[in-house]
Amino acid sequence: xxxxxxxxxxxxxxxxxxxxxxxxxxxxxxxxxxxxxxxxxxxxxxxxxxxxxxxxxxxxxxxxxxxxxxxxxxxxxxxxxxxxxxxxxxxxxxxxxxxxxxxxxxxxxxxxxxxxxxxxxxxxxxxxxxxxxxxxxxxxxxxxxxxxxxxxxxxxxxxxxxxxxxxxxxxxxxxxxxxxxxxxxxxxxxxxxxxxxxxxxxxxxxxxxxxxxxxxxxxxxxxxxxxxxxxxxxxxxxxxxxxxxxxxxxxxx
Amino acid sequence: xxxxxxxxxxxxxxxxxxxxxxxxxxxxxxxxxxxxxxxxxxxxxxxxxxxxxxxxxxxxxxxxxxxxxxxxxxxxxxxxxxxxxxxxxxxxxxxxxxxxxxxxxxxxxxxxxxxxxxxxxxxxxxxxxxxxxxxxxxxxxxxxxxxxxxxxxxxxxxxxxxxxxxxxxxxxxxxxxxxxxxxxxxxxxxxxxxxxxxxxxxxxxxxxxxxxxxxxxxxxxxxxxxxxxxxxxxxxxxxxxxxxxxxxxxxxxxxxxxxxxxxxxxxxxxxxxxxxxxxxxxxxxxxxxxxxxxxxxxxxxxxxxxxxxxxxxxxxxxxxxxxxxxxxxxxxxxxxxxxxxxxxxxxxxxxxxxxxxxxxx
Numbered sequence: 001x002x003x004x005x006x007x008x009x010x011x012x013x014x015x016x017x018x019x020x021x022x023x024x025x026x027x028x029x030x031x032x033x034x035x036x037x038x039x040x041x042x043x044x045x046x047x048x049x050x051x052x053x054x055x056x057x058x059x060x061x062x063x064x065x066x067x068x069x070x071x072x073x074x075x076x077x078x079x080x081x082x083x084x085x086x087x088x089x090x091x092x093x094x095x096x097x098x099x100x101x102x103x104x105x106x107x108x109x110x111x112x113x114x115x116x117x118x119x120x121x122x123x124x125x126x127x128x129x130x131x132x133x134x135x136x137x138x139x140x141x142x143x144x145x146x147x148x149x150x151x152x153x154x155x156x157x158x159x160x161x162x163x164x165x166x167x168x169x170x171x172x173x174x175x176x177x178x179x180x181x182x183x184x185x186x187x188x189x190x191x192x193x194x195x196x197x198x199x200x201x202x203x204x205x206x207x208x209x210x211x212x213x214x215x216x217x218x219x220x221x222x223x224x225x226x227x228x229x230x231x232x233x234x235x236x237x238x239x240x241x242x243x244x245x246x247x248x249x250x251x252x253x
Numbered sequence: 254x255x256x257x258x259x260x261x262x263x264x265x266x267x268x269x270x271x272x273x274x275x276x277x278x279x280x281x282x283x284x285x286x287x288x289x290x291x292x293x294x295x296x297x298x299x300x301x302x303x304x305x306x307x308x309x310x311x312x313x314x315x316x317x318x319x320x321x322x323x324x325x326x327x328x329x330x331x332x333x334x335x336x337x338x339x340x341x342x343x344x345x346x347x348x349x350x351x352x353x354x355x356x357x358x359x360x361x362x363x364x365x366x367x368x369x370x371x372x373x374x375x376x377x378x379x380x381x382x383x384x385x386x387x388x389x390x391x392x393x394x395x396x397x398x399x400x401x402x403x404x405x406x407x408x409x410x411x412x413x414x415x416x417x418x419x420x421x422x423x424x425x426x427x428x429x430x431x432x433x434x435x436x437x438x439x440x441x442x443x444x445x446x447x448x449x450x451x452x453x454x455x456x457x458x459x460x461x462x463x464x465x466x467x468x469x470x471x472x473x474x475x476x477x478x479x480x481x482x483x484x485x486x487x488x489x490x491x492x493x494x495x496x497x498x499x500x501x502x503x504x505x506x507x508x509x510x511x512x513x514x515x516x517x518x519x520x521x522x523x524x525x526x527x528x529x530x531x532x533x534x535x536x537x538x539x540x541x542x543x544x545x546x547x548x549x550x551x552x553x554x555x556x557x558x559x560x561x562x563x564x565x566x567x568x569x570x571x572x573x574x575x576x577x578x579x580x581x582x583x584x585x586x587x588x589x590x591x592x593x594x595x596x597x598x599x600x601x602x603x604x605x606x607x608x609x610x611x612x613x614x
Contacts, residue, residue, distance in 0.1 A: 077496035106496030
């Protein structure tokens with residue numbers, strides 16, 4: 001296996017606060033990697049840097065041998081990096097089908113976009129099938145439930161045909177049934193994609209994760225299999241210690 | 254990839270119902286505009302309608318940029334003026350027949366300015382009607398949208414541009430005719446510009462140009478590009494992560510709207526017989542935005558309708574109650590923005606839905 005994504009010595013400082021503080025992070029081609037850590041650990045910031053939303057203060061991000069420095073967001077998408085957001089953003093005035101079609105069409109030359117869409121292209125059909133949204137294809141995305149929106153986002157990501165998928169808390173706010181479906185969806189996508197998932201939910205992690213990276217206060221705490229990570233006392237301290245603090249805090253208020 | 258979730262049970266390609274209502278309405282309106290109106294209206298009124306249809310072309314562009322693309326452009330007068338002056342310069346030179354245009358003589362200009370010389374050629378002048386607004390809009394759009402200037406800042410910028418344009422035109426008396434602008438035209442491509450037949454021909458030309466541009470805009474809105482434009486309007490930042498550069502999409506759309514305004518300006522000049530700074534400054538630019546809002550900015554038809562309705566309203570009230578018009582216009586804008594953000598088109602759609610619901614109940 002070869003490294004698809006290499007993050008070296010990364011740091012980002014917001015007004016003196018070191019959100020990311022010297023992170024080294026490698027993801028191999030074909031991997032499904034979970035990124036966990038308490039709130040404020042720098043998970044989303046790391047994804048933001050990889051996708052170009054945030055500029056790093058120091059350090060490098062190399063994707064498939066190309067440095068991403070100075071590349072704008074849409075240029076990184078064109079290299080094959082796709083992402084979803086914690087709060088899903090789909091285009092409510094467009095139908096589910098149109099949302100997917102736009103996601104699948106960005107490689108077309110601009111002039112060819114001036115024609116009307118005729119029929120459904122294969123990538124979109126596959127995304128509809130994979131996400132189970134086929135019945136909702138002609139509906140406006142504005143009518144979708146929270147879970148369906150997340151699946152549409154994931155569907156749009158698949159339709160883009162990226163080489164690296166970054167999912168930011170895909171099961172946040174979902175019912176347990178929706179979580180299970182999302183987990184299956186994730187497993188299916190991971191078969192032929194390289195995926196990085198940010199997730200808080202321990203139960204979800206236990207069921208679907210294999211390789212895990214734990215971030216804490218902007219640093220990589222530990223990397224390994226789910227079991228190794230769960231057994232590590234530092235991880236327990238970070239999570240349990242926080243739980244203890246929160247319990248104490250709750251008792252006070 | 255195998256589908257892990259429920260297999261779809263229905264046909265994936267939804268059959269879109271055959272659209273006939275839209276084209277039928279378009280043909281009906283075209284017949285009214287091209288056949289009925291020239292028969293029914295006296296020449297003066299037909300001239301007024303021609304003027305409103307010129308404004309409707311600008312409104313169509315505003316509908317595209319603002320309604321579809323979310324770019325509130327308060328300075329379309331700039332592009333209207335660029336097109337208008339290009340046409341006006343040709344007409345003045347043509348009338349002068351090798352001499353200096355009249356206003357230059359009055360301003361004490363002795364030689365034809367270099368800027369004017371090529372406009373004696375009608376092909377060049379007509380090309381400039383399209384090229385100058387296009388180039389200005391592309392330059393402006395590239396600069397502004399790349400820097401992610403949007404929303405109110407973009408609106409203020411375009412308005413400032415309209416104000417600057419007026420100052421520029423007024424200040425260059427000898428070059429532009431100053432406050433008076435370019436007027437006193439006699440000949441229009443071999444016809445007496447004031448003649449009834451010429452004016453009828455001009456009316457028909459304006460109506461046909463509007464129709465063609467409307468169809469082109471309609472096609473654009475229905476295309477993938479149109480879907481992308483809506484996406485940029487509703488979530489510019491998200492669009493970047495779909496692999497598109499929103500700045501390019503916005504620049505292209507803004508340029509199209511600018512070209513429409515330029516063409517409208519060029520048609521306006523022979524129809525009304527004048528182009529001057531007062532016709533393209535901040536106020537006329539704003540009036541058209543109000544008209545688009547009143548008609549319904551989210552539908553191209555709403556933009557066109559708004560321009561014609563507000564044009565008639567302005568004429569009517571200026572004749573009957575000249576003092577009330579400005580207040581009425583302001584009140585109407587506030588009313589529409591607060592109570593009916595989708596304008597006349599939105600109200601009509603809602604009424605039709607209600608009637609249909611009651612009929613089926």
